[in-house]
Amino acid sequence: MLAVEQLLQRYCTERTVEILMVHGKMVAGKALEVCGQLQVDAETRKLVLESAYLHDIGVCRTAAPDIGCNGSEPYIRHGLLGRELLEAEGLPLHALICERHTGVGLTVQDIDRQQLPLPRRDMTPHSLAERIICFSDLFFSKNPSRLEHEKSVAKIREGLALFGADKVAIFDDWLHEFSA
Numbered sequence: 001m002l003a004v005e006q007l008l009q010r011y012c013t014e015r016t017v018e019i020l021m022v023h024g025k026m027v028a029g030k031a032l033e034v035c036g037q038l039q040v041d042a043e044t045r046k047l048v049l050e051s052a053y054l055h056d057i058g059v060c061r062t063a064a065p066d067i068g069c070n071g072s073e074p075y076i077r078h079g080l081l082g083r084e085l086l087e088a089e090g091l092p093l094h095a096l097i098c099e100r101h102t103g104v105g106l107t108v109q110d111i112d113r114q115q116l117p118l119p120r121r122d123m124t125p126h127s128l129a130e131r132i133i134c135f136s137d138l139f140f141s142k143n144p145s146r147l148e149h150e151k152s153v154a155k156i157r158e159g160l161a162l163f164g165a166d167k168v169a170i171f172d173d174w175l176h177e178f179s180a
């Protein structure tokens with residue numbers, strides 16, 4: 001496996017690395033369950049495992065002091081910022097996972113409608129690895145007091161419903177595709 005912790009350490013504060021390693025472990029647990037369920041190939045499994053730890057690396061450039069991040073960028077940009085960091089690190093597939101993991105993915109319509117400070121391009125997950133990380137991440141928070149708490153399906157649906165029934169429908173499709 002890539003030295004994910006060292007990569008996080010290159011960009012993030014000690015506090016953030018600590019949080020992302022626990023969050024990563026939780027997301028990895030869920031994501032590897034899905035990999036087992038679908039019997040994915042070894043290469044995809046490796047990408048998924050590494051990305052469970054790396055997908056939030058972009059938070060280090062955002063203003064999120066509660067998780068040790070002292071940057072100046074809006075939090076909603078952490079996926080995009082993570083993509084830029086990991087592309088510069090020569091990890092284009094991990095980079096796309098960063099950009100495409102917010103909620104169930106952001107469409108150009110979402111970006112326009114919510115006037116998000118993001119480039120107008122499709123940021124929804126396409127590849128299997130992108131979809132598995134996006135799905136698995138929905139179950140866990142980076143709130144330091146709830147890192148190891150797995151959200152219920154009902155709670156996830158409730159959160160997504162705030163952004164539209166179509167978002168809940170995408171999650172439901174993944175539940176069906178990824179569950180035993």
Ligand SMILES: [Fe+2]
Pocket residue numbers: 023027055056137
């Ligand atoms: Fe995450």
